[in-house]
Amino acid sequence: MASKLNTVTLILFTIITFSSLIPQTQARLLLSRPAPNPETPTRFAFPESQSTVLPDPSQFFTSDLLSTPLPTNSFFQNFVLGNGDNPEYFHPYQIKSSGSSLSLSYPNRIPTTTSILQNFTADLTISATQDYADYQQQGHGVSSFNDLSVTLDFPSSNLRFFLVRGSPYLTFFVNNPTALSISTGHAISSFSSNAARDKYTLKLNNDQTWLLYSSSAIDFTNSDPSSISTSDQFYGIIRIALLPGSENESVLDHFCACYPMSGEAVFKEEPFSLEYRWKKTNGDLLMLAHPLHIKLLQNNVTVLEKFKYGSIDGDLVGVVGNSWVLKTPALPVTWHSIKVVKDKASHTEIISALSRDVEALISTPISNTDSYSYGKLTAKAARLALIAEEVDFVHVIPAITKFLKDAIEPWLDGTFNGDGFLYEGSWGGLVTQNGALDKGADYGFGVYNDHHYHIGYFLYSISVLTKMDPAWGMKYRDQAYALAADFMNLNSTLDAKYTRLRNFDLYSLHSWAGGVTEFGDGRNQESSSEAVNAYYSAALMGLAYKDDNLTAIGSLLAALEIQATQTWWHVHQGDNMYEDVFASENKITGIVWSNKRDAGLWFAAPESRECRLGIQVLPISPITEALFSNVSYVRELVSWTMPALEGASEAWKGFAYALEGMYNKEEALEKIRNLKGFDDGNSLTNLLWWIHSRG
Template identity: 70%
Template structure:
């Protein structure tokens, strides 16, 4: 049977002439993105899916100020725990764990616990700050979020005249005290020594856990101390508290020098392609001292003379050493990534026959298999899988199958966009401001928690991929459904800050960590989390492809930049290299990839599998296989180590064929023939993958080794692409 099909394919290749490419779509009536680009990606005519009243979402009015409730609210933010249930679970705001409870705020410079299976930072309330007496006894006893930005959140305590400016990367906790309020600072440790300067504007507190804390005030304050409590009389002004990172007197002098300048908020601004600028609003006087994590340090613009890196001034962190940087703004330049519809390297024509044989069978199966899922996640994978077949058909010049794929995509995508899909569909939630599903709005467990804003960049990324491909091969259809397509994209890609926006700003992407979070409106002791970096990459890559399909250069630029940051963050924190010093040796020795990465934890296990299922750990960091995968796994040395580490797990009884496919795909990066042989013997594939896609991937690997530059910006893909 296969021989007959191959002969038919060869005949078609000989007889067929490559058709002319389709004409470009006619220009839109108005420009998509004028220059300079506006601060928000949105449709020309905003589209909202029908509204639904969710029965599972928490009430945001408990913790957000009334002024913020009329705007879309963050659902995957670094301070999300402050908005859920009692608002009293800690959040990691580098370099401190911070916990708000009733009318107090606790500060922890965390210690670290680790085994071969996980790493986490231990919260202890090293210092707890509160008003000695409630100044407003009838006021709300919990905090209120009065403002937030990309890099900060402001907590007000209405009952006690305290306002905390929690700015990420500040070595100081900054508190504004009004109305001559008496302040207390307690600790769970014993205070060994307590002293002040002659001006009574700096106090040094040494605890019996080997920590030293410095307290700075904007005006003199009289503090008294007992065994584990510090108290004051009435005070108005600014209090700043910092842990001294070690006993080096030079570091105390640095904190002294920069104690008078404090940030109250911080924004991340997309000023030009592949360039991100941090800008802080500051008060006080002098220069601003902040802390950069290792990824920041690699991205800092070397030509930027406005910042000074204090290389020896460091705080410990689960994300690597945090290093002091002086400057009111930073410029960050990630390495560019190529955004292509097709493989970066191309495919040799002698490989077409095998790919076309598989392609013919996979396309025929599209129309013979009834779609049974109504899950937004699995449905998205299904249509994205079909869209891959269309692009592969273009690449191997087998255009005859594209009409069948186009029909399948139209038949499966349109019901989700026009509201006719039975059993599920996209809806709009006005309470928090975003897209949910019919199922998710009524059942918190449906669609993997999509109704609680879990995994939006995963699910919608697959939809965007399929929609982009269909808009590419059928521009008339693309123009018809452009408003719905842009609404799906804006749910997690919106850059706007305007109060009349329908969606929050960059729902999933963390502009300090520079990667996404997947866990939505669920309280977790370890903060936000993300499992699948590759599906996050796919979301932003698919948005960039949508920009290509619609001629939207600004969307291409933003999507490709976020994809680049997500890729390089994955390589920094999820990919565990033998020679790295990011994690402890016992963890590095046993793990090549992190399973679930939390704000405050690294876990070798997955949500759906134990740590020993290494094929799943590899696969969930690789799927879906597409051209951008080459960029994500550009380090051939690491890929070889990862596959070698995974192979023993494939001997376990019950290993899924779909997971094996991802292992063989990565093996194909360095052993093309070995991977082909194993792939040809597979008898099943992941629901977002196919034999066609695996053959396309392996045949598009080069025959030569890719040059690899470890520890820097240059990677094999970058060298190859530029050459």
């Protein structure tokens, strides 16, 4: 093994030394295709804010990174919050930092009827044995990050960890001669090396076997039942991997010399395509793909179907290839229903409801002024305008557009009374006036919670207004693009004030919503449908402004979010994704965490099935057709939900009846006609439009 790894150690050292000098914004990929519209928007600056509630990132990020926008929903977010000692999941290992040591865990899954949890146990802990005076005081720092990786430095331990998502090996560089210790929370049952002393086999009493590869000979001694230590100082590369079955040892041996240091996702020219590219050493690269990767993989890679690790996201399968191309089915992004309302009698009923809903709209100012509720209510009004256009009842559109202008313009020009969007520079993004002072205000918008949800609703309304009144759209184009950049930025020079894709995870292929808040179970997202709505709305904004690039990126992200939702939020018993004890009781998840699946919601218990269905459906729009394309699953989901509708609020019932209308149109229609109330982002008009467009 030494002959393979040693040849790249000096090359790696050179790369490491000089890569730290490259600004992070240059290291990340820029969007290759400029917007075709020659009138590109200028960078609009919302007023500056000094937040009193955000954590200080300077404790963890290197100084060069502090001058760039920082991620606020990232796969490594726990590493840069609080003490930085909550674990994050990297597929297939959980990683946890404590002091100047790093622990990894190949987690067990604990399934119940209401949750599936990956627990953290320190299977192995890597540390230096030097007795520095400040050894325990110094922690880690983030020296670089990108779409698929983060680099953690432990200065007092002389250790640099390349945490690349989906790597079956944990790879680290000992950048100065250092004595090392590797300990376990279990007991070591056997310990051996090959003749060259560059491969060690470590068997634990929990039936795990770990393999250790080094770039040169290294001497470990089994000093006590729970640790091994080097007898001398070591300099070079070490890779550690759990052995997933004895038959796979030769696979790990074969690919141990080629390792990734970082990885990026590239948006391809070809529609609905994404490519993973890794910075790596010479040789063939072995990585792990989750089930959605396997479904979408397109290019000439080798899939090792028998080389598997377990994970909460399903089996992780070995893939050999220096890049991956992922392609999702094309997604129709349309203003109006995919299945048009053809029956003129249906038009009559929709128009009757539309007249009443528009009258109520223009006579009732928006009273909920938090950014989420406000945006949701404007999107509700925008739906009425599009439905009016679809059923040719256009004379109400001017009243709706006036309502929308009066409602939205104060948020865009800074005159909204009591709240409004601001820019804060410590992390690089938008907050609200209230959110800058109170982390609980605006549903946590000020601590970067749910940005794609809130802004997605605003983008939907702005897009519809721009469609109806292009002159208005051009007047507020810069503000609209500044809002979109907060969560849609791909690091173009235009949007350098915002981090890259604030919410969307380019390895998991869906969004996270939790912001800069520590969670022991990692990142989380509750409402998958509102995430879909955010990228759908961005795509519509591209249509409204004739920006093909924005439409293409929004459509791709919406398509990936839909694929991920159908994979991990929609529960199918018997597909081996989740254990039967969970899948038999749940047809849809409440919250997907990086380390957990939860049947409960932030606002409701697992028993509130109507809430679980509703929060994964709203808002109902043309894209809902694609999100719930599996009608047999929809039938199972509605049947599972129906008992909970007894005594449920009218608002939640509406979403269940809407799905029922996909296979039982007439009965669902009658139920909708008898509803006494609606969700604040929904309306009778919208539900009738949906049902009558079922065909």
